[in-house]
Amino acid sequence: MTDLSVRPRCLFVIFGATGDLTKRKLLPAIYQLKLQGQLPDQFAVIATARKEYTDESYREIAKEAVTQYSGSTLKEEIWESLCKQLFYHQLQFDEDDGYAGLKVMLEGLDDQLQTNGNHIFYLAVAPEYFGEISDRIEKFQLINQDRGWYRLMIEKPFGNNLESARELNSDLTRVFREENLYRIDHYLVKEMVRNLMVIRASNQIFEPLWNGDYIDHIEIISMESEGIGLRGRYYDKSGALRDMVQNHLLQMLALTAMEMPDSLSTTKVRTEKVKMLRALIPIDEDQISNQVVLGQYEGYLDEERVKADSPTETFAALKVCLDHPRWRDVPFYLKTGKAVVSKMTQINIQFKRPLGTSYLGDVLQSADPNRLIIKIQPDEGFEVVFNTKKPGTLDSIMPVSMDFCQSCLVEQNTPEAYEKLILDCINGDASSFTHWDELEATWTWIDKITDWAYRNPQEVRTYPKGSEGPEAAEELLKRSKDRDKK
Amino acid sequence: MTDLSVRPRCLFVIFGATGDLTKRKLLPAIYQLKLQGQLPDQFAVIATARKEYTDESYREIAKEAVTQYSGSTLKEEIWESLCKQLFYHQLQFDEDDGYAGLKVMLEGLDDQLQTNGNHIFYLAVAPEYFGEISDRIEKFQLINQDRGWYRLMIEKPFGNNLESARELNSDLTRVFREENLYRIDHYLVKEMVRNLMVIRASNQIFEPLWNGDYIDHIEIISMESEGIGLRGRYYDKSGALRDMVQNHLLQMLALTAMEMPDSLSTTKVRTEKVKMLRALIPIDEDQISNQVVLGQYEGYLDEERVKADSPTETFAALKVCLDHPRWRDVPFYLKTGKAVVSKMTQINIQFKRPLGTSYLGDVLQSADPNRLIIKIQPDEGFEVVFNTKKPGTLDSIMPVSMDFCQSCLVEQNTPEAYEKLILDCINGDASSFTHWDELEATWTWIDKITDWAYRNPQEVRTYPKGSEGPEAAEELLKRSKDRDKK
Numbered sequence: 001m002t003d004l005s006v007r008p009r010c011l012f013v014i015f016g017a018t019g020d021l022t023k024r025k026l027l028p029a030i031y032q033l034k035l036q037g038q039l040p041d042q043f044a045v046i047a048t049a050r051k052e053y054t055d056e057s058y059r060e061i062a063k064e065a066v067t068q069y070s071g072s073t074l075k076e077e078i079w080e081s082l083c084k085q086l087f088y089h090q091l092q093f094d095e096d097d098g099y100a101g102l103k104v105m106l107e108g109l110d111d112q113l114q115t116n117g118n119h120i121f122y123l124a125v126a127p128e129y130f131g132e133i134s135d136r137i138e139k140f141q142l143i144n145q146d147r148g149w150y151r152l153m154i155e156k157p158f159g160n161n162l163e164s165a166r167e168l169n170s171d172l173t174r175v176f177r178e179e180n181l182y183r184i185d186h187y188l189v190k191e192m193v194r195n196l197m198v199i200r201a202s203n204q205i206f207e208p209l210w211n212g213d214y215i216d217h218i219e220i221i222s223m224e225s226e227g228i229g230l231r232g233r234y235y236d237k238s239g240a241l242r243d244m245v246q247n248h249l250l251q252m253l254a255l256t257a258m259e260m261p262d263s264l265s266t267t268k269v270r271t272e273k274v275k276m277l278r279a280l281i282p283i284d285e286d287q288i289s290n291q292v293v294l295g296q297y298e299g300y301l302d303e304e305r306v307k308a309d310s311p312t313e314t315f316a317a318l319k320v321c322l323d324h325p326r327w328r329d330v331p332f333y334l335k336t337g338k339a340v341v342s343k344m345t346q347i348n349i350q351f352k353r354p355l356g357t358s359y360l361g362d363v364l365q366s367a368d369p370n371r372l373i374i375k376i377q378p379d380e381g382f383e384v385v386f387n388t389k390k391p392g393t394l395d396s397i398m399p400v401s402m403d404f405c406q407s408c409l410v411e412q413n414t415p416e417a418y419e420k421l422i423l424d425c426i427n428g429d430a431s432s433f434t435h436w437d438e439l440e441a442t443w444t445w446i447d448k449i450t451d452w453a454y455r456n457p458q459e460v461r462t463y464p465k466g467s468e469g470p471e472a473a474e475e476l477l478k479r480s481k482d483r484d485k486k
Numbered sequence: 487m488t489d490l491s492v493r494p495r496c497l498f499v500i501f502g503a504t505g506d507l508t509k510r511k512l513l514p515a516i517y518q519l520k521l522q523g524q525l526p527d528q529f530a531v532i533a534t535a536r537k538e539y540t541d542e543s544y545r546e547i548a549k550e551a552v553t554q555y556s557g558s559t560l561k562e563e564i565w566e567s568l569c570k571q572l573f574y575h576q577l578q579f580d581e582d583d584g585y586a587g588l589k590v591m592l593e594g595l596d597d598q599l600q601t602n603g604n605h606i607f608y609l610a611v612a613p614e615y616f617g618e619i620s621d622r623i624e625k626f627q628l629i630n631q632d633r634g635w636y637r638l639m640i641e642k643p644f645g646n647n648l649e650s651a652r653e654l655n656s657d658l659t660r661v662f663r664e665e666n667l668y669r670i671d672h673y674l675v676k677e678m679v680r681n682l683m684v685i686r687a688s689n690q691i692f693e694p695l696w697n698g699d700y701i702d703h704i705e706i707i708s709m710e711s712e713g714i715g716l717r718g719r720y721y722d723k724s725g726a727l728r729d730m731v732q733n734h735l736l737q738m739l740a741l742t743a744m745e746m747p748d749s750l751s752t753t754k755v756r757t758e759k760v761k762m763l764r765a766l767i768p769i770d771e772d773q774i775s776n777q778v779v780l781g782q783y784e785g786y787l788d789e790e791r792v793k794a795d796s797p798t799e800t801f802a803a804l805k806v807c808l809d810h811p812r813w814r815d816v817p818f819y820l821k822t823g824k825a826v827v828s829k830m831t832q833i834n835i836q837f838k839r840p841l842g843t844s845y846l847g848d849v850l851q852s853a854d855p856n857r858l859i860i861k862i863q864p865d866e867g868f869e870v871v872f873n874t875k876k877p878g879t880l881d882s883i884m885p886v887s888m889d890f891c892q893s894c895l896v897e898q899n900t901p902e903a904y905e906k907l908i909l910d911c912i913n914g915d916a917s918s919f920t921h922w923d924e925l926e927a928t929w930t931w932i933d934k935i936t937d938w939a940y941r942n943p944q945e946v947r948t949y950p951k952g953s954e955g956p957e958a959a960e961e962l963l964k965r966s967k968d969r970d971k972k
Contacts, residue, residue, distance in 0.1 A: 195875040202873035202883050204700060204837040205856045209691055264881060351690040370691045380877075384870065384888060387688035389681040391866075391892055394915075395750055397688050402870060402888030406877055415878050429880075 009042035016124035017047030023065035029418035042113040048091040058088035099140035117147035131171030138175040162443035187248040188432040189420040212330040219348040227339040232305030240316040244336040246446040266431040277441035291319040295470040297339040311457030317473035345376040367397040380407040495528035502610035503533030509551035515904035528599040534577040544574035585626035603634035617657030624661040648929035673734040674918040675906040698816040705834040713825040718791030726802040730822040732932040752917040763927035777805040781956040783825040797943030803959035831862040866893040
């Protein structure tokens with residue numbers, strides 16, 4: 001538990017303070033944290049962008065944004081109090097001009113708030129500016145290696161392949177040490193993703209069974225009913241493998257598969273995740289079409305800013321194996337798609353059929369295996385599928401499902417992702433952010449697949465909007481289900 | 487699954503056909519089986535008792551009984567059809583006179599229905615008549631060892647201690663072979679008691695954990711809110727240990743603790759149960775007051791047909807251990823009582839706290855252990871208590887309970903106990919009846935405790951009606967809970 005009384009004093013500097021992300025997510029999150037009393041008392045937000053605002057005029061547009069996006073009625077006294085901690089500084093990211101003035105502003109606030117020089121920089125800008133900004137952060141000494149701490153928060157995408165990720169990383173690590181880089185993966189702060197470790201560790205009836213002796217296979221699924229909307233410019237260069245699999249799905253895989261860390265510390269959790277991501281067995285070129293199914297929804301080519309003959313995949317299903325004794329012969333099925341029938345993210349852990357007894361004979365063979373389903377969104381909770389005797393029969397079995405719906409607990413207020421991200425960064429807890437070692441392992445693994453996809457555009461199958469995706473994806477899993485029946 | 491087409495033809499002979507048991511239970515059960523098409527076509531019921539009835543006049547009182555007790559509106563056409571299979575024969579159990587006539591009647595029906603001499607005898611009479619009747623069944627050749635089969639169904643109590651049980655058994659086995667004795671234990675046909683084996687065998691997430699490595703302790707509880715009512719004559723000589731523990735509670739213990747049998751066959755299930763009942767560790771005289779708590783509800787002495795200074799226990803709580811590698815150091819807590827706060831029978835399986843990880847540290851220590859609760863009556867179903875992360879916190883744990891309420895499934899019609907008992911007997915499935923070896927093991931074990939109780943009437947503590955029973959019973963279990971906290 002975090003001790004609120006020792007929450008570190010710091011300045012929170014936003015680059016891109018007039019953009020959508022800041023208005024929709026960052027400012028409302030900061031307001032909510034203020035409302036909940038979660039912010040340090042000695043704290044200020046410095047918003048920077050190209051446009052000309054005074055503190056007062058920026059506070060006006062900030063208030064509008066918070067009112068519109070915070071999801072609750074603005075409490076005036078809280079807002080008034082937050083306003084006094086909110087400042088604006090005009091700045092062209094890729095020009096030196098404004099940085100010296102920013103330095104003066106930060107130094108003034110540091111003195112006033114006795115922050116000891118603790119600074120968080122949030123880059124709410126396109127990745128191509130990351131290097132420009134971090135270079136100038138150093139050049140204009142917005143950080144001081146001898147005082148306090150400094151942290152950089154950035155959004156995905158972190159590169160487009162291993163090479164570009166390395167370049168970007170090298171740009172950033174010229175200025176920031178790895179432990180000060182807070183690379184956001186929104187999935188890692190989702191309630192039920194964070195809950196994964198707790199469910200494993202705190203339930204004696206799961207923990208001993210969490211391996212290939214008892215688990216048959218695991219599905220990690222993240223589906224969206226919407227298409228790409230207006231994100232064509234970004235998405236068409238990315239595709240499902242880079243946009244979803246390399247980061248969110250493989251992160252969920254790592255959290256599901258990893259050995260239980262000794263503690264919740266950032267280093268221990270990351271170490272265990274990296275071990276599993278490095279254990280990803282590369283998919284051989286000659287097996288790839290048996291293990292990977294790509295799709296593109298009908299109508300994708302008509303979306304705005306998408307190339308007319310784009311082979312970009314909007315759907316990916318993969319059979320993944322790990323070179324690790326815990327998971328020998330346990331396939332992980334990853335599946336993600338846009339414009340499919342329903343919006344749903346979940347992890348399905350399917351146990352093996354009961355072994356070691358011939359009791360109930362043929363009846364048992366036909367029973368469903370036990371399943372643990374971790375529901376991540378839109379519902380949050382978990383479900384366990386058991387078998388029980390069909391009432392009134394001697395030995396017929398029927399499955400029953402038991403459900404814990406966390407999001408149904410109305411009294412529980414699940415914090416928004418950005419509240420958790422900002423708070424974690426203030427507290428120096430990077431366990432829900434991505435380490436470079438994880439990026440390196442996942443890009444290395446995914447590059448083989450994206451390279452193959454680039455050379456084989458014919459492998460991308462079209463599927464109707466609102467469907468389950470390409471039929472071939474169902475086949476991937478079905479082959480495993482057939483295996484069950486053996 | 488039983489193949490209905492081969493359900494054996496037979497005659498069903500009731501001794502005590504005008505008594506309460508026949509009217510309230512047997513006739514309604516036979517009617518229900520008829521209604522469901524579960525009876526063999528070639529089947530007849532021969533009701534015998536002291537009173538003078540014709541077939542017609544008996545059918546009249548039988549119809550009244552079924553109408554009153556069957557719980558559903560009588561279907562005339564079903565009843566008419568059953569009537570043709572229902573006959574009355576006047577008989578004084580302990581006099582020879584009527585038996586020759588009964589033989590003639592059975593032979594006539596055997597011929598007519600081509601039953602091959604298959605006979606079931608149901609002794610709905612006090613146990614003191616069991617020997618009288620079985621002797622005459624033999625003497626008047628109501629059974630024919632060379633043709634078909636014959637089975638005897640009897641109710642509890644089967645003796646009052648090992649010695650009297652042996653005598654009774656010896657009376658019966660002069661005539662009936664062990665495999666033809668169907669000793670009823672009503673708890674064994676309760677839906678969720680039968681479900682115990684299925685839940686264990688068909689759930690991979692329970693079966694590997696079903697031992698002392700993962701289970702901390704097990705509670706087997708059967709409580710009744712009613713007092714003894716008008717059963718004083720029987721109950722005052724019996725008490726909770728003989729009336730409930732020796733049979734129902736130890737049977738549930740055996741089913742919970744036993745190794746998984748190779749199959750559902752009578753012999754295999756009984757063999758496994760007997761192994762566990764023989765593994766009951768006798769409670770040493772010098773430890774008995776630490777392991778056994780007896781009680782008597784206030785007002786018991788005022789009940790009808792109870793001795794004024796009766797020391798009979800209406801409540802018993804016991805800590806029981808098994809000399810078996812699967813259950814080393816796993817206490818079983820048995821608890822039963824009358825006139826307590828609620829009516830409830832259930833088996834609570836409490837798992838150990840998660841081991842092998844220091845993850846979450848102190849928080850984990852304070853988490854509740856996982857529990858599997860098998861609810862037997864009045865609710866039927868099972869419940870699993872898990873731990874999950876408290877939403878919005880990083881590492882706080884909260885227990886959540888998931889419930890499968892079988893009795894809530896309105897479309898599921900749980901058959902009445904007597905329907906199952908009669909059907910099992912017709913089908914020759916004795917797996918839910920008690921074998922002599924089980925009786926011998928349980929009486930041997932319980933006699934030590936009843937002997938001690940007899941010599942130490944001061945050990946029976948009074949408790950208020952509607953309470954949880956004597957406080958000392960709570961202490962028994964609390965000592966184990968303290969052990970958890972270590």
